[in-house]
Amino acid sequence: MTDMAPGTAARPEQPVFELLDVEKVFQVRPPGSIFSRRTVGLPALDGVRLKVRRGASVALVGESGSGKSTLLRVLLGLDEPTNGRALYNARPIGEMRRAGPAFARDVAMVYQDARGSIDPRMNVGAAIAEPLRHFGIVPPGEIPGRIAELLDRVGLSPDTALRYVSGLSGGQVRRVAIARALASEPSVLVADEAVSGLDVSTQAQLLNLLRRLQREMGLTLLFITHDLGVASYLCEEIAIMYLGRIVETGPTDAVLAAPAHPYSAALRKAAPEFSAPITEPLPGEIPSPLNLPKGCRFAGRCPRAAADCRDVDPELRSHGAGRMVACLHPLDAP
Amino acid sequence: MAAVTDMDSPTPAPAAATGPGRRSSLFLRRPFFTIALLATLAYVGAAVFAPWVAPYDPVQQSIDAMMAPPGPAHWLGTDSYGQDILSRIIYGARYALVIGLCSVLIGAAGGLVIGLAAGLAGGWVEWALMRVIDSILALPSLIMAVAFIAILGQGVDKVVIAVGLSMIGPFARTVRADVMQVRVQLYIEAARLMSIPRWQVIARHVLPNVVFPLAVQVTIRISEAILVSSSLSFLGIGVTPPTPDWGLMIAEGRGFVAFAPWMSAMPGLALALLLIALSILGDGIREEYDPKLRGGS
Ligand SMILES: Nc1ncnc2c1ncn2[C@@H]1O[C@H](COP(=O)(O)OP(=O)(O)O)[C@@H](O)[C@H]1O
Ligand code: SF4
Ligand SMILES: [Mg+2]
Numbered sequence: 225m226t227d228m229a230p231g232t233a234a235r236p237e238q239p240v241f242e243l244l245d246v247e248k249v250f251q252v253r254p255p256g257s258i259f260s261r262r263t264v265g266l267p268a269l270d271g272v273r274l275k276v277r278r279g280a281s282v283a284l285v286g287e288s289g290s291g292k293s294t295l296l297r298v299l300l301g302l303d304e305p306t307n308g309r310a311l312y313n314a315r316p317i318g319e320m321r322r323a324g325p326a327f328a329r330d331v332a333m334v335y336q337d338a339r340g341s342i343d344p345r346m347n348v349g350a351a352i353a354e355p356l357r358h359f360g361i362v363p364p365g366e367i368p369g370r371i372a373e374l375l376d377r378v379g380l381s382p383d384t385a386l387r388y389v390s391g392l393s394g395g396q397v398r399r400v401a402i403a404r405a406l407a408s409e410p411s412v413l414v415a416d417e418a419v420s421g422l423d424v425s426t427q428a429q430l431l432n433l434l435r436r437l438q439r440e441m442g443l444t445l446l447f448i449t450h451d452l453g454v455a456s457y458l459c460e461e462i463a464i465m466y467l468g469r470i471v472e473t474g475p476t477d478a479v480l481a482a483p484a485h486p487y488s489a490a491l492r493k494a495a496p497e498f499s500a501p502i503t504e505p506l507p508g509e510i511p512s513p514l515n516l517p518k519g520c521r522f523a524g525r526c527p528r529a530a531a532d533c534r535d536v537d538p539e540l541r542s543h544g545a546g547r548m549v550a551c552l553h554p555l556d557a558p
Numbered sequence: 559m560a561a562v563t564d565m566d567s568p569t570p571a572p573a574a575a576t577g578p579g580r581r582s583s584l585f586l587r588r589p590f591f592t593i594a595l596l597a598t599l600a601y602v603g604a605a606v607f608a609p610w611v612a613p614y615d616p617v618q619q620s621i622d623a624m625m626a627p628p629g630p631a632h633w634l635g636t637d638s639y640g641q642d643i644l645s646r647i648i649y650g651a652r653y654a655l656v657i658g659l660c661s662v663l664i665g666a667a668g669g670l671v672i673g674l675a676a677g678l679a680g681g682w683v684e685w686a687l688m689r690v691i692d693s694i695l696a697l698p699s700l701i702m703a704v705a706f707i708a709i710l711g712q713g714v715d716k717v718v719i720a721v722g723l724s725m726i727g728p729f730a731r732t733v734r735a736d737v738m739q740v741r742v743q744l745y746i747e748a749a750r751l752m753s754i755p756r757w758q759v760i761a762r763h764v765l766p767n768v769v770f771p772l773a774v775q776v777t778i779r780i781s782e783a784i785l786v787s788s789s790l791s792f793l794g795i796g797v798t799p800p801t802p803d804w805g806l807m808i809a810e811g812r813g814f815v816a817f818a819p820w821m822s823a824m825p826g827l828a829l830a831l832l833l834i835a836l837s838i839l840g841d842g843i844r845e846e847y848d849p850k851l852r853g854g855s
Binding site for chain 2: 324325327328329333335337340342343344345354355358408
């Protein structure tokens with residue numbers, strides 16, 4: 225991978241985030257039994273392994289319901305894994321979050337619903353001042369100046385501070401959300417579908433902004449998207465999820481140029497120009513997470529499925545330079 | 559992804575104007591609101607400047623001018639004690655507005671505390687509070703107020719407290735509903751994510767988002783409070799004579815409706831006009847400031 229943020233060059237170091245066989249099971253009522261109190265476990269995450277290096281930019285891609293948001297909530301410490309370990313700088317995330325504001329300051333979030341994530345009764349200035357004050361980033365007297373600086377950094381004029389999100393356009397609100405996330409001077413920026421639902425040129429501007437911020441500030445960026453184009457533009461690494469598990473990871477360019485997992489290949493084929501979001505990538509139905517097949521969970525839709533696929537659940541294994549794949553018969557095995 | 563335009567140029571502000579610009583045109587857009595506002599201000603002016611604008615002392619009795627019909631000396635006539643009805647109506651505005659405002663504020667304050675507690679506590683606290691509120695709400699506020707008067711006794715201060723207590727229930731219920739709605743908003747989760755302590759989240763995000771709709775409720779319910787307090791006086795269990803209270807005046811005129819109809823009609827008209835003006839005012843404020851009614855902003 226080229227073009228890394230300064231100071232984070234291939235130094236072998238502690239990953240920022242490390243997920244070790246993380247499992248997250250939600251207790252839900254089984255469909256069709258509204259009146260019973262019985263619940264069944266829904267594995268939203270099932271054996272997720274992921275390492276995020278400091279300064280890396282990682283795209284998390286997968287169909288709706290594959291567990292991307294749940295994975296994000298685990299990384300943010302909003303959900304505790306039911307099993308496995310979720311670490312931040314080698315310490316359990318839940319513990320870090322409870323230990324004080326340091327974790328919250330270092331890991332900032334840009335919500336998909338940026339408008340909903342900002343108090344409608346606060347003007348933009350007050351919304352950005354909140355983290356500045358809460359984390360004591362600058363002395364109170366310098367808060368207005370810092371607000372103007374942050375707005376400038378995301379390409380908004382200083383007088384935006386006096387406006388309310390209800391009067392801003394979708395693109396402007398995303399910029400405000402990014403400025404607010406940057407206020408605490410985080411080293412990690414986590415974003416859930418941060419550019420979806422915008423017109424193409426606004427999307428492009430925001431992506432450009434995010435990429436520039438990531439490189440200039442050396443941010444670690446975790447970006448959920450269902451748009452392979454966004455992933456390849458913004459992120460050096462990609463993690464492809466299917467039914468609660470990461471099925472392939474590696475450098476975005478390499479993975480998209482020659483996907484190793486049949487599911488990645490199908491996604492890639494469904495979006496040849498990288499422009500359209502994933503809609504109906506594959507024939508066949510996604511199995512219900514309540515009723516997972518015994519072997520590979522992709523077997524029902526996989527064109528390469530063989531007999532052993534119905535018995536053996538493939539683990540994420542190394543597959544060439546910096547790549548991992550969870551498949552018994554990956555494409556173009558090295 | 560090739561067509562990436564220059565992102566450093568600030569996006570121009572959308573034309574939709576907010577803030578002061580919107581407020582200044584409110585009076586032109588809502589003529590009835592403006593008339594209602596002027597009428598209410600006239601009542602407030604009469605109440606504040608009563609000693610200067612009232613032609614007579616409101617409790618000055620005159621044997622020479624008992625039950626005088628409206629005329630040049632007494633514009634709205636006199637009552638059975640020869641008291642000038644216009645002057646009594648003007649002084650009566652003081653009682654109506656002060657009692658209405660104070661009791662509504664008591665109701666709103668009590669409702670805010672109970673509604674917040676119910677909406678934030680959850681569990682059995684919420685359950686218990688809501689059972690109490692629901693059973694209180696089952697009774698009309700006038701009946702509640704009568705019950706409280708029976709406990710407290712008569713007098714202006716007692717009326718304020720009784721009417722105020724009777725209004726806590728409805729206020730508590732709307733506050734709780736608003737709290738429930740605010741609690742699940744994304745900006746609350748975002749604040750939690752920032753590790754902002756719970757009480758600060760409540761003070762900074764929950765409270766303002768609940769207090770603004772509550773303030774709208776207050777303006778709407780002032781007329782209800784005035785009506786209930788006037789009803790108490792009318793029933794003879796509220797304010798005591800010879801206080802120039804409209805409800806009391808209407809009641810006193812009841813026996814003379816056949817030959818001196820102005821005795822009841824004039825204070826009744828004063829009350830009705832104020833209630834209408836206040837309700838137009840309240841509706842206007844609600845429609846203007848309640849985003850749910852304004853529709854897709
Ligand atoms: N709080 C929850 N309770 C029960 N089930 C949930 C909850 N959150 C997510 N799920 C389930 O977990 C699975 C993964 O959801 P999610 O992480 O939102 O996927 P994605 O973000 O990729 O669309 C889905 O089947 C979803 O229904
Ligand atoms: S393990 Fe088998 S079924 Fe699963 S993806 Fe690989 S080839 Fe397909
Ligand atoms: Mg999601």
